[in-house]
Amino acid sequence: MPYFDSASSAPLHPVARQALLASLDEGWADPSRLYREGRRAALLLDAAREAAAEAVGCRPDELVFTSSGTRAVHSAIEGALSGRRRVGRHLVLSAVEHSSVLHAAAALEAAGGSSTEVPVDRSGAVDPAAYGEALRADTALACLQSANHEVGTEQPVARTAEICAAGGVPLLVDAAQSLGWGPVPDGWSLLAASAHKWGGPAGVGLLAVRKGVRFAPQGPADERESGRAPGFENIPAVVAAAASLRAVRAEAAAESVRLRALVDRIRGALGGGLVPDVEVVGDPVRRLPHLVTFSCLYVDGETLLHELDRAEFSVSSGSSCTSSTLTPSHVLKAMGVLTEGNIRVSLPAGTTGAEVDRFLEVLPGVVAGARERLGAPSSAASSPAPRASLVVDALGRRCPIPVIELAKVIGEVPVGGTVTVLADDEAARLDIPAWCEMREQEYVGEEPADRGSAYVVRRLL
Amino acid sequence: MPYFDSASSAPLHPVARQALLASLDEGWADPSRLYREGRRAALLLDAAREAAAEAVGCRPDELVFTSSGTRAVHSAIEGALSGRRRVGRHLVLSAVEHSSVLHAAAALEAAGGSSTEVPVDRSGAVDPAAYGEALRADTALACLQSANHEVGTEQPVARTAEICAAGGVPLLVDAAQSLGWGPVPDGWSLLAASAHKWGGPAGVGLLAVRKGVRFAPQGPADERESGRAPGFENIPAVVAAAASLRAVRAEAAAESVRLRALVDRIRGALGGGLVPDVEVVGDPVRRLPHLVTFSCLYVDGETLLHELDRAEFSVSSGSSCTSSTLTPSHVLKAMGVLTEGNIRVSLPAGTTGAEVDRFLEVLPGVVAGARERLGAPSSAASSPAPRASLVVDALGRRCPIPVIELAKVIGEVPVGGTVTVLADDEAARLDIPAWCEMREQEYVGEEPADRGSAYVVRRLL
Incomplete structure (x- = not known):
């Protein structure tokens, strides 16, 4: 039964399972206590931190374990924004970041800050120069994923980091999708990742903050994990996360x-x-x-x-x-x-x-x-007598029906003629231009309509 | 090797271990996905929620799993305060709450809100009437632990809940120490707990919010756990937490x-x-x-x-x-x-x-x-010739030295005479009066001194 969705969550790696089991008996006590059970738990935690830091490419004291990748991203953004609040409250991010980054940007805007989304090309990649253009005097932080979670495109992290560094702006790299495959290129200021994406257990995220990066944890204080990840440490899961990261990397x-x-x-x-x-x-x-x-x-x-x-x-x-x-x-x-x-x-x-x-x-x-x-059109649809222009009413019909209706009738107008599709489904706004691109027809544009929108397409061939 | 600190963290219960192992293979996928691995994970999560809700005494849709008890407390306080922000930003709590509650109160004060600490008696219990007196027109939330984590004293939750309800103020009960022993008495509006305190795994907290309680989750949005606990669900741990709570309750x-x-x-x-x-x-x-x-x-x-x-x-x-x-x-x-x-x-x-x-x-x-x-005094210390009053210099000496020095010389003054202890250790302020109470001597009071404080004790017997 093939599971082809490891970008959502990977099955537990055998090494993760083994490390989890082995540390259940040693890792349940409070690592801040001085008695033997606490000391044993602290030893496990320290060893896991060293292993994870080595895989990330940072010092152990730059890395904390959070309860998820989402928490790592939220804490990274909130902490970096707050640490640099004297600079301003502007955030730069790509348009294709994970929802956890987008939600943190939305929270910033709701709280009176602002953000700029850097666009991507048709392959999903950002242009590092566009990050440079997006930086402002009040930019507190820039965010860029190492690779996209939906289409797999790798981002130009090293070059973007150089440009941000030249502008004096720290760069948070969301490495959730790539960390199992190798370290993130140098130059990041903050890094976030999630263990269950590489075959580690759920419940473990990584947050690394380079020494010298201004960082002020938000929310109620808590002394654990350098004050950056509140709550009792989940040591068996942390041990399993670090061990499996090392194992996955060895196989990568x-x-x-x-x-x-x-x-x-x-x-x-x-x-x-x-x-x-x-x-x-x-x-x-x-x-x-x-x-x-x-x-x-x-x-x-x-x-x-x-x-x-x-x-x-x-x-x-x-x-x-x-x-x-x-x-x-x-x-x-x-x-x-x-x-x-x-x-x-x-x-x-x-x-x-x-x-x-x-x-x-x-x-x-x-x-x-x-x-x-x-009832989708076949590639070789028959063409009735042409009419100069046609209107297709796809109001109330959901994706992919508006595009199907367009494709069915495009052959009914002459080359140079137009088809206007009336649609109120949000996906039509994206898919009708995309269809034109794929079919080499001309997308003329979108016009307002009594209901929904009118999308105009000109037949080119 | 007896471990006598289960109030910090309990060793993993055998049922928790068993449930964790059993669900590692079924619980790793994203429960929001519609394919079979996701459906299986969702079934496990639903079953765990039902079991935990039954143990808590609430509806499954009133309960979410957080990543720790600390997170449950923080989210409960932030969410309830925000949900009732039109009422005001005043919080009532006891003076003996867990640090997670105190830290959330401190965060509220740092953000411009206010809080009132209700005192406790010498046994560690609050007087419910004192909660009534602490409620104000702008009180958004009251917090009371079910039982104290350091001295074990049970709090009068039911009566305090009645008084809060009469004042229209929701009550958050921190049930971290007691939930394994039985359900919290009726009347709570919000409830927080922590699985590793009852022998469940680390990485799981419970947050229950009664229907009808105004609640607005804080921080960046996330669709998981009804928007109340961001991050990928840790299903094997959640299953283990729910199964062990049920098992622990059966043995309680x-x-x-x-x-x-x-x-x-x-x-x-x-x-x-x-x-x-x-x-x-x-x-x-x-x-x-x-x-x-x-x-x-x-x-x-x-x-x-x-x-x-x-x-x-x-x-x-x-x-x-x-x-x-x-x-x-x-x-x-x-x-x-x-x-x-x-x-x-x-x-x-x-x-x-x-x-x-x-x-x-x-x-x-x-x-x-x-x-x-x-060099502590024995109970039957010899008494040299009495002097009417004495000054003991314990500056720079840490607990328990100031009290030891006091005890050594109290026999050197006559009944009615005084000993003044100069000390700059914070514990002396508590321990000198406590010693007087235990020894039936009179604590006269504290006076300013060039360095530290001067604590005056009168010999009564």
Whole structure:
């Protein structure tokens, strides 16, 4: 039963399990106590901190264990903003950060601060120069992920760090997706990560703050973890997190080559027409080794997830229909790529070639079946007598229906003619331009309408 | 090797270990995902929430899992204060709350709010009427522990809740020390607890908020745990916490009777003169079954901890010398009892009578040895020719030296005469009056001095 969603959470690594079990009997006492049980717990905690610091590339006294990656990100941002509040309350972040970063930015704005989102290109990468342009005299902190969690694109961390350093602004790197694969390039000021992403247990995040970076922990005081992570230390989990990080790193060189080849097999098959009308997104080279994301025209992500789950493949999606808020992934949106029929495949360590082959066998039928049920146009649709322009009413219809309706009628206008799609689904705003890009048609623009919006497309071929 | 500090952290209960192991393979995936691994994780989480809610005595949708008891307390106070910010920013709490509550109150004051500490009597209990008097028109929240963590005294929760309810003020009960022994009496509005205190794993706290209580989570948004506890859910630990709470509760009736008898054995021996010059503190009846605290005149807590650890007994102390800040326990201070030579014994489930007997064999020699090294007065000190008044210079000397010097010379003044102790150790301010109370001498008061303070004692017998 192949689980292809390790970017959400990885199964527990055998070393993590072993270390957890071994430390349950030694790691339950309060490490601040002076009696033998406390001293033993403190020894375990110190050893875990040293191992994690070595993997991160920092000093042990620069690193604390938090209760999650989300807590590490929140504490990093709140602490750095507060530590530099004399400078100002402006935050720079990329448009494709993890929701924990976006939520911290929203909290800053709600409290009277401000933030600037640096855009990304169609591959999902930021331009370091754009960080330089976004820095202001009152910028307290900049944030950049090491690699994107939805499309796998690696960010230019080292160059961005140089530019931030030149501007005197500390850089927080969210390394949640990449830390298991290797250390973050030099230059970061703060770093956050999450153990369950690399096969460690839940309940452990890492927060590293370089010496010399101004940092003022927020919230009620607590003496544990240098005052940066309140609450009783979870030592067995911390030990398991550090041990598994070391183990995963030892395997990373070989495993990344192997998984990169498997991902290339998927990318190659999709690029070679295994499934028609598919867009593979994210940088094809500068990317995480184990992750590939693609979107399928004329089909909804929820149906794909459901049908792949029936076929025993666990994947995730950034399509609007799979989100509780019915809005598409902010990452795909910022990249300007198709959001409908979106699938993220992230292979856990140990995934076999046979599992990937089986996925590639199953996928075409799953997509075709879903398209058939929605009445999606085939690639060679018949063309009735052309009319100069057409209006398609897709009001009240959800993704991918507006795009399906557009595709069905584009052949009914002459080259140079227009189709206007009336739609009130949020995903249409992203997916109609994306369809035009994929189909080499011209996206004229969006016009206001009595209900929803009117999206105008000109037929070019 | 008897561990007598379960009030700090209890060893992992066998049921917790078993449940943790069993759920490592099923509980690692993201419970918000719709594929099978996610559905399995969600089932485990739901079942754990139902079990924990039943033990707490609330609805499952009133309870969330936090990453620690400290986080539960912080979130409860911040959320309730914010939810009722139109009422005001005044907090009522007892003087003997856990440091997590005190720190949240300090954070409130730093942010411009205010708080009122309700005093306790010499047994450590609050008077519910004093809560009524402390409530103001702008009181947003009241906090009361179910039982004290340092002396074991149970608080009058039900009556205090009635008084708060009559005043329209929600009551947060910190049930960290008592939840393993039974549900909190009715009437609470919010409840916080910590799994590692009852033998569950570290990394799990409980936060229950009754329906209808105004509550606004603080910090950056996060959709997990009803928005009240950010970060990826730690499901194996949560499952272990809920399973062990249920198991501990099933054993509580019998185990509490057994441990109460063992604690009574210690209280009886100390009351019967096993160690001279000892004060047993905390309510002798309305108390946690497994906990007893006492203070020994003329000896420092650090030496006692060290010598007991050498004798293989792990206990804790509220004496100033055992604290990183060199200030005595705020609990003992609020009770007005002796703080020097303080020892807390908290028996974990399964403690045997033989272990307690061995402790009682070892203790007198440990205390006597420590006193001898400090030159403490014996109970029948010889009296030289009396002088009408005496001044003892204990400046620069740490607890318990000022009290030892006082005790050495009190026989040198006539009945009605005074001894003035010059001291600059913070503990002297508490321990000299406490010594007078124990010795039935008159504490006249404290006077300013060039350095430190002058504490005046009149000999009565």
